[in-house]
Amino acid sequence: MNLLWPVLIAVAFVCAACTGKTAELSAAVVASGADTMAFLLRLAGVLCIWGGLAAVAEKSGLAALCGRALSPLLRLVFPRLKDEKARAAIALNVSANFLGLGNAATPLGIAAMKRLRELGGESAVASDEMVRFVVMNSAAVHLVPATVALLRGEAGSPAPTATLLPALIVSLLALTAGLALCAVGERVSAWKR
Amino acid sequence: METVAAFFLPSVVVLIIGYGVVKKCRVFDVFLEGAKGGFRTALNVAPSLLALLLAVDMLRASGAIDLVSRLLAPAASFLGLPPETVPLTLLSPLSGSGSVGVLKTILEQNGPDSFVGLCASVMGGSTETTFYAVTVYYGAIGVKKTRHTLPCAVCADWVSFLLSPRFVTWLLRRQ
Known part of the structure; x- marks a missing residue:
């Protein structure tokens, strides 16, 4: 990000200078911070509520139950992760994602990341499991793509959920590709060391 | 439903x-x-999210997204992507609200069940805001070195983008 971030900002600046959109750019600079803080406040509310529900699910054993139900899948993606708590947290996040509960998935995923960090001895470097987990979360494997269906319906489609199956297949293939690349990345870092 | x-x-x-x-x-x-932990998590995420969204907002306001989309249109056609969907491929890894806006525009301008509209829908339904996910998940636990996370996640996004038109053709029988 130390490389990418300045490049993005420089591109925006040069582009605005060339196209004469400097007024829009300065408006964006002013508004961005305030907009993001407003968003963060909403996010904090969602995080609190789902953090609370996640705690209940963990205490009652529902999370562990979920973890056992998904354990064949988890064994495939995280073959070296044996910790019961981390697997349960990941299972909750995967279920929420799969059911299209995006707002719920993030706090549940953060709980999983916290557990992974404890396992990694509080290091500031991402572990193999963390990388796999974040890559898995950046591929949207949804059973119900609620947002897309909503937008399609609003645009007047008679079949708002028509793209459900292709999107599911494409995202599963993308997930497979992402995880395969993770395996390559792990080999490369092992080789560097 | x-x-x-x-x-x-x-x-x-x-x-x-x-x-x-x-x-x-x-x-x-x-x-x-x-x-109890929710607020602290939001606070942990705040600095990196402010930085990321500043860059995204500046990119959108400066017209850079539109300009790069126009430049990339021939390359997109070569890869089998409808040129109208290029802004979506640029923005959806960066910003959730931004990509929703772009998808809405594409669907309204081309029709939700045209080839372009279907492709854009599949792209939108099969990718997540990668940079946002990386920022939030690592920001929340204070991990700085993300190793191969970004390259792997961005490649996965592009697998989705490139496969979307193929699966629209195969499964929905549209050209």
């Missing part, structure tokens, strides 16, 4: 709390204990 979806979220809440009650948890106390 819509009513089923609308019933879904409350059902999950009831299931979680109900199971806790059946298992004789002190559900309210446990909930409060878990909810």
Whole structure:
């Protein structure tokens, strides 16, 4: 990000200078911070509520139950992760994602990341499991793509959920590709060391 | 379908709390204990998210997204992507609200069930805001070195983008 971030900002600046959109750019600079803080406040509310529900699910054993139900899948993606708590947290996040509960998935995923960090001895470097987990979360494997269906319906489609199956297949293939690349990345870092 | 979806979220809440009650948890106390961390997590995420969204907002306002999309249109056609979907491929890894806006525009301008509209829908339904996910997940736990996360996640996004038109053709029989 130390490389990418300045490049993005420089591109925006040069582009605005060339196209004469400097007024829009300065408006964006002013508004961005305030907009993001407003968003963060909403996010904090969602995080609190789902953090609370996640705690209940963990205490009652529902999370562990979920973890056992998904354990064949988890064994495939995280073959070296044996910790019961981390697997349960990941299972909750995967279920929420799969059911299209995006707002719920993030706090549940953060709980999983916290557990992974404890396992990694509080290091500031991402572990193999963390990388796999974040890559898995950046591929949207949804059973119900609620947002897309909503937008399609609003645009007047008679079949708002028509793209459900292709999107599911494409995202599963993308997930497979992402995880395969993770395996390559792990080999490369092992080789560097 | 819509009513089923609308019933879904409350059902999950009831299931979680109900199971806790059946298992004789002190559900309210446990909930409060878990909810406590939410604000701290949001605070941990704040700096990196402010930085990321500043760059995204500047890119959108400066017209850079539109300009790069126009430059990339020939390359997109070569890869089998409809040129109209290029802004979506540029923006959707960066910003969730931004990509929703772009998808809405594409659907309205081309029709939701045209080839372009279907491709854009599949792209939107099969990718997540990668940079946002990386920022939030690592920001929340204070991990700085993300190693091969970004390259792997961005490649996965592009697998989705490139496969979307193929699967629209195969499964929905549109050209």
